[in-house]
Every structure is written in structure tokens, then in C-alpha cells.
Amino acid sequence: MPRWRVLAVFLLPALLLYSVFIIYPLVTALNYSFFEWRGIRQVGFAGLDNYRDLFGVYPYDQQLWRAFWHNGLFFAGTMLIQNTVGLLFALLLFRYRRGKRFLQAAFTTPYLVDPLVVGYLWSLLLNPTFGPVNALLEAVGLDSWALPWLGDTRTALPIVIVVNAWQWVGFPMLLFSAALAGIPAEYHEAARVDGASAWQTFRRVTLPLLTPAIGVVSVLTFIGNFNAFGLIYAMAGSTGSPAGSTDVLGLLFYRVAFVEGGVEAIGRSSALAVLMFVFIFGVSLLATAYFRRRERMLV
Amino acid sequence: MTRRWISGAIGVLALALAACAPGGGASGQGDDAGAGADKVTLSLWSWRVEDVKAYEKILAKFEESHPKIHVEFKPFQATEYNNILATGLSGTGGPDVAQLRAYGGLQPLVEAGQLVPLDGKVEALSGFDGKLLEGAKGYRDGKIYGVPFAYQTLQVLYNKKLFGDNGIRPPATWDEMIAAADKLKAAGITPFAVAAGPDATWTLPIVHEIFGNARYGGTAFRDAVLRGEKKFTDPDFTASIKLIEDLKPYFPKDVVAVKIPDVQALFVSGKAAMYPTGTFDLAPVLKADPSLEIGVFQVPPPPGSPVTTPVTPGWADGSFGVNAKSAHQAEALELVKWMATPEFGQLYANELKQLSAVPGVTPSDPLLAEMAGNYAANGAPYMLLVDFRYGQPNGDAVFRDELQKMLTGQAEPKAVAESVRKGVEQWFKPGN
Numbered sequence: 001m002p003r004w005r006v007l008a009v010f011l012l013p014a015l016l017l018y019s020v021f022i023i024y025p026l027v028t029a030l031n032y033s034f035f036e037w038r039g040i041r042q043v044g045f046a047g048l049d050n051y052r053d054l055f056g057v058y059p060y061d062q063q064l065w066r067a068f069w070h071n072g073l074f075f076a077g078t079m080l081i082q083n084t085v086g087l088l089f090a091l092l093l094f095r096y097r098r099g100k101r102f103l104q105a106a107f108t109t110p111y112l113v114d115p116l117v118v119g120y121l122w123s124l125l126l127n128p129t130f131g132p133v134n135a136l137l138e139a140v141g142l143d144s145w146a147l148p149w150l151g152d153t154r155t156a157l158p159i160v161i162v163v164n165a166w167q168w169v170g171f172p173m174l175l176f177s178a179a180l181a182g183i184p185a186e187y188h189e190a191a192r193v194d195g196a197s198a199w200q201t202f203r204r205v206t207l208p209l210l211t212p213a214i215g216v217v218s219v220l221t222f223i224g225n226f227n228a229f230g231l232i233y234a235m236a237g238s239t240g241s242p243a244g245s246t247d248v249l250g251l252l253f254y255r256v257a258f259v260e261g262g263v264e265a266i267g268r269s270s271a272l273a274v275l276m277f278v279f280i281f282g283v284s285l286l287a288t289a290y291f292r293r294r295e296r297m298l299v
Numbered sequence: 300m301t302r303r304w305i306s307g308a309i310g311v312l313a314l315a316l317a318a319c320a321p322g323g324g325a326s327g328q329g330d331d332a333g334a335g336a337d338k339v340t341l342s343l344w345s346w347r348v349e350d351v352k353a354y355e356k357i358l359a360k361f362e363e364s365h366p367k368i369h370v371e372f373k374p375f376q377a378t379e380y381n382n383i384l385a386t387g388l389s390g391t392g393g394p395d396v397a398q399l400r401a402y403g404g405l406q407p408l409v410e411a412g413q414l415v416p417l418d419g420k421v422e423a424l425s426g427f428d429g430k431l432l433e434g435a436k437g438y439r440d441g442k443i444y445g446v447p448f449a450y451q452t453l454q455v456l457y458n459k460k461l462f463g464d465n466g467i468r469p470p471a472t473w474d475e476m477i478a479a480a481d482k483l484k485a486a487g488i489t490p491f492a493v494a495a496g497p498d499a500t501w502t503l504p505i506v507h508e509i510f511g512n513a514r515y516g517g518t519a520f521r522d523a524v525l526r527g528e529k530k531f532t533d534p535d536f537t538a539s540i541k542l543i544e545d546l547k548p549y550f551p552k553d554v555v556a557v558k559i560p561d562v563q564a565l566f567v568s569g570k571a572a573m574y575p576t577g578t579f580d581l582a583p584v585l586k587a588d589p590s591l592e593i594g595v596f597q598v599p600p601p602p603g604s605p606v607t608t609p610v611t612p613g614w615a616d617g618s619f620g621v622n623a624k625s626a627h628q629a630e631a632l633e634l635v636k637w638m639a640t641p642e643f644g645q646l647y648a649n650e651l652k653q654l655s656a657v658p659g660v661t662p663s664d665p666l667l668a669e670m671a672g673n674y675a676a677n678g679a680p681y682m683l684l685v686d687f688r689y690g691q692p693n694g695d696a697v698f699r700d701e702l703q704k705m706l707t708g709q710a711e712p713k714a715v716a717e718s719v720r721k722g723v724e725q726w727f728k729p730g731n
Contacts, residue, residue, distance in 0.1 A: 039407030
């Protein structure tokens with residue numbers, strides 16, 4: 001058999017599955033978004049009406065931008081907390097090897113649990129009426145710290161970001177650990193011989209060499225954060241409680257598609273799904289290209 | 300992360316495939332059931348997974364009087380039911396008879412032409428309460444698409460023992476109710492078990508109905524809005540929203556973070572004395588503590604109300620309708636006809652502890668009977684659910700978000716009213 005045929009035999013099953021389960025639904029959603037719907041009946045071509053509705057019909061016009069902004073904050077907060085802490089853990093485990101295996105396993109355990117479950121557990125812990133967190137704070141005399149955490153518009157989103165980081169911190173840690181292990185020891189030795197301080201070594205040698213890992217972590221964090229749903233749904237409900245302060249695009253989609261279930265639901269929700277996909281896909285491509293260029297500068 | 304995409308994709312695909320499937324008769328393959336040669340099997344779909352036993356008992360009675368029909372009860376998860384039903388009705392393998400959502404929830408099926416109009420086919424419907432029948436009608440064509448099975452009423456449940464211990468009687472005036480709440484609060488008891496947390500936003504418009512229906516003017520206000528004579532920015536409606544803000548001190552602490560199970564626990568454990576809620580919460584509360592002595596009262600009209608008698612808001616829960624693609628339309632029609640008889644209504648009320656929509660049925664439970672009596676005497680529609688769910692955004696969806704905002708101190712009652720007006724005006728045209 002010629003080589004291409006062998007290749008085809010191996011590639012075809014995957015390609016088929018990929019087309020049926022990924023490409024076809026995506027194209028279908030795109031198609032749906034251009035029609036006017038009454039229930040599950042298409043009544044005619046709508047052009048860009050569904051898209052215009054998302055930007056023009058109250059309250060979606062406001063909720064769309066609010067959700068988008070919150071996704072942005074969610075991403076920024078996750079980069080700042082989850083990924084820097086993940087890097088810190090990786091560095092510490094690289095430096096001090098005692099208990100490395102155990103700690104790595106411990107830090108990664110939460111992501112074996114479904115985000116819905118994690119969100120539910122934390123909402124129980126933070127419950128103002130029966131939750132142990134506030135009970136503990138009050139028991140040690142920190143009454144003023146016993147806030148309604150998920151019931152305050154100022155604290156709700158930060159809490160969600162922290163809980164999300166708590167769940168996923170093991171992921172950047174593992175990736176950074178692997179990348180650190182791949183940096184030849186000579187580089188660090190050379191830096192030390194040249195009299196570089198620990199910070200200088202990290203800033204000028206380690207960090208630049210981590211660029212590929214930083215790129216992967218950033219892009220995956222971005223994709224995950226802009227598709228966020230389960231955790232926030234479990235902690236803040238489909239409306240992004242309280243008062244929409246944790247509303248994100250995933251929740252908005254869920255509400256338009258399933259909760260309100262009006263006759264226009266399929267068209268509008270498909271339009272939103274297409275917008276989300278185009279944005280996430282586009283930014284991911286740009287980011288990947290950017291990090292590739294940075295990587296090439298390393299060589 | 301990609302897994303979420305894939306599962307979503309599979310869902311969309313399933314929907315698409317089912318939509319493309321060639322049309323034809325729905326399930327009901329009587330022969331497959333292995334029964335007699337001319338015995339027909341009907342499939343009945345429902346979102347009440349928890350009611351399987353009760354329905355089997357009820358349907359056995361139907362089969363006694365209709366020996367040639369066998370009914371298969373097939374329940375699905377309530378949260379997924381709407382999509383499963385819309386898909387099922389569009390192709391083969393769907394139900395012959397289906398439990399249908401009411402009002403706006405029914406509309407997508409009506410507009411897609413998936414149901415059989417029952418006008419003139421089920422005579423008993425003419426005796427049904429007109430308000431409840433609206434829940435089973437198409438919004439534009441006004442035809443009846445289902446036989447209503449139950450209705451919900453809204454009122455305040457109270458803990459009889461706590462009332463007795465604190466020397467409180469069910470209030471006859473608004474001021475008496477506030478005085479009772481003050482007394483309970485001073486005794487360290489949460490007066491009103493109200494939740495406004497992430498799972499509870501949908502209950503906020505219900506709480507508003509219970510306390511504010513008389514204040515905004517009940518049915519008369521609703522009719523005026525439908526005719527286009529009044530808007531939600533009306534001073535009376537705004538005043539009814541303000542009531543909720545004024546009552547906040549009597550709700551649990553940090554109410555915006557409090558969830559439904561929390562308030563149920565507060566009420567059941569005697570830490571909260573009054574629970575403004577619907578009929579649907581009676582069963583879960585009594586299940587948690589069957590010995591709990593519960594009373595019920597209608598909120599007395601607040602000062603300045605256009606309506607001077609207490610009001611019990613209510614709405615139709617849903618109905619049973621016939622699939623337009625059913626291969627056994629005649630038999631399916633027999634079943635829904637039977638569902639409009641007092642025999643079914645009484646069985647339904649007794650087995651499921653719900654208020655039957657069939658006229659002339661009295662609940663055996665004294666509390667339910669009291670609620671039914673209140674509704675019969677002072678019923679009014681829960682207007683945001685009944686009339687304002689026919690387009691996006693839903694009236695009550697906008698309202699619940701804004702009420703929650705108000706309880707966090709970020710919106711004035713006036714702004715809440717303005718948002719509701721703006722939301723429903725995106726699709727609502729008066730006079731339709």
C-alpha cells in the first residue's frame with residue numbers, strides 16, 4: 001500500500017468522528033443563527049437579525065457586554081492568581097524536592113472533581129446561614145469578616161475566581177514543573193558563576209525559557225475562562241447572582257437557550273454561540289501566533 | 300475543557316438529527332407490547348419523575364374503563380423536558396399524549412404546529428375556570444391545546460406553634476402583620492423565610508405577588524396593562540415593589556446569599572415563622588417534618604391598595620395535550636377527555652396532593668382545601684408569569700434580576716419598574 005493510503009486508514013476514523021461531532025454541529029449552529037425561529041420551526045431567512053437582537057434588545061444589549069467584561073475579569077484574575085501561584089508552586093517543588101510527589105498529587109486532586117461539585121461544595125462552605133466558614137470566623141471573634149461572600153456584589157466574582165484557581169492550580173503547576181525540568185542545569189550554573197542573584201536568574205534565565213509553557217497555559221486558561229459555566233452556575237445560579245455580578249457569556253447563553261425558552265430561543269442562542277466561538281477561536285489563534293514568535297526569538 | 304464543547308456538540312447534533320428525521324406516526328406500537336391484537340399502547344410523557352407510582356395508580360383506573368387502551372407513563376428530567384419534548388414531537392418515537400407547560404412555555408410547541416387543537420373535541424373544557432384555561436391556549440390563535448391538570452396558588456404559610464408561643468394570630472390587617480413580624484424579630488425568630496440567593500431569584504417575583512398583588516391593583520391593573528392603558532411604571536406598581544424593600548429587615552440576614560433549602564430548613568426547624576410561597580412547597584415542607592403544624596393566611600392589603608380585600612394569586616401549572624403526529628389520535632383523545640373528568644381530578648388531587656384544575660374537585664387535605672377556597676373567592680393571575688412569558692425577555696426574568704439588585708441596594712423600586720417596562724416592551728404589544 002502506498003504511504004498515503006496507510007495514513008488515510010489511520011486518520012479517517014478520527015476525521016470522521018471529528019467531522020460528525022465537532023464540524024457538523026458548528027456548521028449547524030452557524031446555519032441556525034441566520035434563521036427566524038418559532039419554537040423548533042424555521043419560518044424564514046433572518047440574515048443578521050438574531051445578531052442584531054443580541055446587541056439591540058433590552059436586556060441582552062446590556063447583559064452581553066456585562067458578561068463579556070466579567071469573562072475578561074475572570075481571565076485576568078485567573079492569570080494573576082491561579083497561574084502565578086501555579087508557577088510559584090512549581091518553582092518551590094523544583095527547588096525543594098521533599099514530598100514533591102505527594103504535594104503534586106495533593107495540588108492536582110481538586111481537578112478530578114467536576115466544577116459543578118466544587119462550586120456546590122464551596123457554596124455550602126460559604127453559606128451565610130449554615131456555612132462553616134462564617135461560623136468559624138465568628139467563633140474566633142472576626143465577626144466583621146463574616147461577610148455574605150456570594151451574596152455581595154463586590155465579593156462574589158473574586159470569590160468565584162479564587163475557588164476556580166483553587167480547583168485548577170495543579171494544572172499550571174504540572175506544566176511549569178515539566179518545563180522547568182526541561183531547562184538544562186548549566187544555564188542556572190552559568191548565571192550563578194556570573195554572580196546573578198536568585199531573582200536575576202529567575203527573571204533573565206528561567207522565565208524566558210518558560211515562554212512555551214506560559215503560552216500553552218495562557219491560551220488554555222483563556223479558552224477555559226471564556227467558556228466557563230459549571231462552577232459559576234453552581235455558585236451563582238443561571239442569573240449570575242447577586243444582581244448579575246458574576247454573569248458570564250456561558251450563563252447568558254444558557255438563559256437565552258434554555259431557561260427563558262421563548263419562541264426565538266434557537267436563533268438567538270445559536271447567534272450567541274457563534275459569536276463566542278469566533279471570538280475564542282480568533283483570540284486563541286492570535287495568541288498562539290504571538291507565543292510562537294516569542295519562542296523563535298529564544299533560539 | 301474540550302469535553303464541554305464535545306458534550307454540547309453532541310446535544311446540538313442529537314437535536315439536529317431528530318429534526319431532520321422523516322416525519323411519521325408517533326410511537327404507540329401496540330403490537331410490540333405483546334398485548335391483544337387490537338389493543339393500543341399510548342405513550343404519555345411527563346416531567347414528573349417523582350410521580351411515577353401515583354400516575355401508574357391513576358392510569359390503572361383509566362385502563363379499567365378503557366380495556367382496549369394501555370398507557371405507558373414515561374417521565375423525563377424536568378430541566379431537560381422542554382427540549383426532549385420539542386424534539387420528540389417533531390419525529391417518530393414521540394409521545395401520543397404529553398404533559399405541557401403553561402402560557403409562554405406552551406407557545407413554542409403551538410407555533411411549530413406540533414399539537415392538536417382540542418376545541419370542540421373535549422366538551423368538558425367548557426366547564427373549566429377561564430383563568431386556568433388561558434394557560435393551555437395559543438397566544439395568537441386562542442385555541443385550546445391541552446386539558447389543564449393543576450394550578451398553583453400563592454400565600455403565606457405559618458408555623459402555628461410559633462404563632463401561639465408569641466401570642467400572634469393570623470393578621471387581619473397589614474399593620475397587624477408588621478407588628479407580628481416585629482414581635483417575632485424581637486424574639487430572635489426570622490419573621491419571613493424569604494430566599495434571594497442564586498437558586499432563588501425566580502421566587503422573588505412570587506414573593507412580590509404575595510405581598511404586592513393587592514397594592515398594584517390585582518386583576519384590574521393586569522387588564523389595564525394588557526389594554527395598553529397602564530404601564531409597569533405606574534405609581535401603584537412601583538409602590539408594590541417598594542413593599543419588598545421595606546420588608547427586607549424581616550427577611551433572613553444576608554438574604555441575597557440565602558438559598559431555597561436554607562429557608563425551608565429555617566421554616567421547618569422553627570427558626571422562621573412565616574413562609575411566603577406557593578402550594579408547591581407544602582409537600583416538601585411536610586416531608587421534612589410531617590409533625591409540623593402549618594396554617595395559611597392571605598396577606599392583608601397594604602395601606603393605599605386599590606384592592607381592599609386580600610388576594611390569592613395563582614396560575615395554571617400545565618396541561619395534557621395530543622401530539623399532532625400521533626398514530627393513535629382517537630385513543631389519545633379518549634385519554635385527555637378522561638383527564639377532564641372529576642374521576643381523574645379527584646384521583647390526581649388525592650394521589651399527588653396538588654390542586655386539581657378539574658372543576659368540582661375538592662382536595663382531601665384541609666390546608667389545600669383552604670388554599671383552593673381562597674383562590675376561588677379571591678383569585679388573581681400572577682400576571683408576569685401568565686401574560687408576559689410570550690417573548691424574550693420574559694417579564695418575570697427581568698423582574699427577578701432587578702428585584703435581587705434592589706435587595707443588594709443597587710436599584711430603587713422606580714428603576715426596577717422601569718426595567719420591567721422596558722423589558723416587556725421589547726416584544727409586548729397591548730391589545731393583542
